[in-house]
Amino acid sequence: MPELPEVETIRLSLLPGLLGKQITGGEVLLPKLIQELSPEEFLAGVSKREITALKRRGKYLILELDQKWALIVHLRMTGQLVLENTEAAMVKATYLKLQLNEGYDLRYRDQRKFGRIWLFEASRLTDFFAKLGPEPLEDDFTVAVWEKRLQKRQLAIKKLLLNQEIIAGLGNIYADEALFLAGILPERPANQLTELDVKNLYTSIRQVLQEGIEHRGTSKKDYLDGTGQPGSYQEKLRVYGRKNLPCVACGEPILKVNLGGRGTHYCGKCQH
DNA sequence: AGTCGCCTGGTA
DNA sequence: TACCAGGCGACT
Numbered sequence: 001m002p003e004l005p006e007v008e009t010i011r012l013s014l015l016p017g018l019l020g021k022q023i024t025g026g027e028v029l030l031p032k033l034i035q036e037l038s039p040e041e042f043l044a045g046v047s048k049r050e051i052t053a054l055k056r057r058g059k060y061l062i063l064e065l066d067q068k069w070a071l072i073v074h075l076r077m078t079g080q081l082v083l084e085n086t087e088a089a090m091v092k093a094t095y096l097k098l099q100l101n102e103g104y105d106l107r108y109r110d111q112r113k114f115g116r117i118w119l120f121e122a123s124r125l126t127d128f129f130a131k132l133g134p135e136p137l138e139d140d141f142t143v144a145v146w147e148k149r150l151q152k153r154q155l156a157i158k159k160l161l162l163n164q165e166i167i168a169g170l171g172n173i174y175a176d177e178a179l180f181l182a183g184i185l186p187e188r189p190a191n192q193l194t195e196l197d198v199k200n201l202y203t204s205i206r207q208v209l210q211e212g213i214e215h216r217g218t219s220k221k222d223y224l225d226g227t228g229q230p231g232s233y234q235e236k237l238r239v240y241g242r243k244n245l246p247c248v249a250c251g252e253p254i255l256k257v258n259l260g261g262r263g264t265h266y267c268g269k270c271q272h
Numbered sequence: 273a274g275t276c277g278c279c280t281g282g283t284a
Numbered sequence: 285t286a287c288c289a290g291g292c293g294a295c296t
Contacts, residue, residue, distance in 0.1 A: 002290065002291095003290065003291095006290080059291080074291085074292090075290095075291090076278095076290090076291050076292070077279090077289070077290060077291055077292095078279090078280080078281095078289090078290085093280090110279095111279080111280055111281070112278080112279045112280055112281085112289090113278080113279050113280080114278065114279070114291065114292080115291095116292095155273080159273095162291090164291090164292085171290055171291070172289090172290060172291085173290060174290095218290075220289085220290065221281095221282085221289070221290075222289095222290080223290070240290090260273090260274080261274085261275075261276095262291095263288080263289080
């Protein structure tokens with residue numbers, strides 16, 4: 001489900017309700033959701049701790065507890081993290097409930113049960129994210145860094161965009177959108193991109209992610225932010241989910257193919 | 273490098 | 285009934 005803009009929107013929407021709150025208790029209703037620990041160990045580890053920061057790395061959400069522990073959430077395809085009144089009825093597919101002081105729960109829902117949650121000491125974060133690629137919106141992600149990452153790679157550029165070790169945070173929607181904006185065919189081998197292609201792609205990646213955040217994410221099916229609100233970027237998508245609809249630039253029908261097992265949308269006339 | 277499994281639900 | 289879905293890791 002959520003890519004970088006959705007996870008960032010969830011982070012921003014949860015920030016006011018979570019910062020400084022204490023986790024008073026909780027309930028795990030799907031043991032396999034919790035990685036490396038038993039549900040009991042996990043609940044004991046988060047209980048009585050204060051949420052001291054909320055961060056994001058790629059598509060991972062990081063709750064810092066007591067400035068010492070890291071509670072990591074990866075939503076995979078259909079995960080949702082929402083703040084709800086403790087009295088509110090438990091919605092279907094809610095698999096984790098963390099009770100906070102002041103009457104609210106942080107609840108995790110996940111239709112397809114693909115999500116993952118970890119709890120460990122914050123000192124392990126560097127190791128945990130060691131293989132993850134650069135943050136595309138950070139200042140240290142430069143064209144030069146991007147160029148270097150694509151060097152000598154003969155894989156289709158779309159596949160590289162989806163590889164989180166190459167660049168963090170892009171998923172199927174924003175990868176297709178970035179390639180369209182840059183005018184590059186998804187099948188192009190990365191090492192055949194010109195210097196200008198690489199530069200355009202760099203700019204396009206940052207643009208679509210920025211736009212996604214500004215529109216509070218893309219709600220195609222399940223995605224909601226931490227307050228239960230959908231995003232609106234689905235209305236702005238240029239190619240994703242627009243098979244057979246006219247290209248916004250040239251009017252030709254948008255094509256959809258399968259690339260590496262993922263639906264891939266593009267304009268056969270605008271992208272080369 | 274490519275395919276399969278993990279899960280459930282919506283749609284063709 | 286079959287296929288598809290915003291992700292990712294374990295297989296061959």
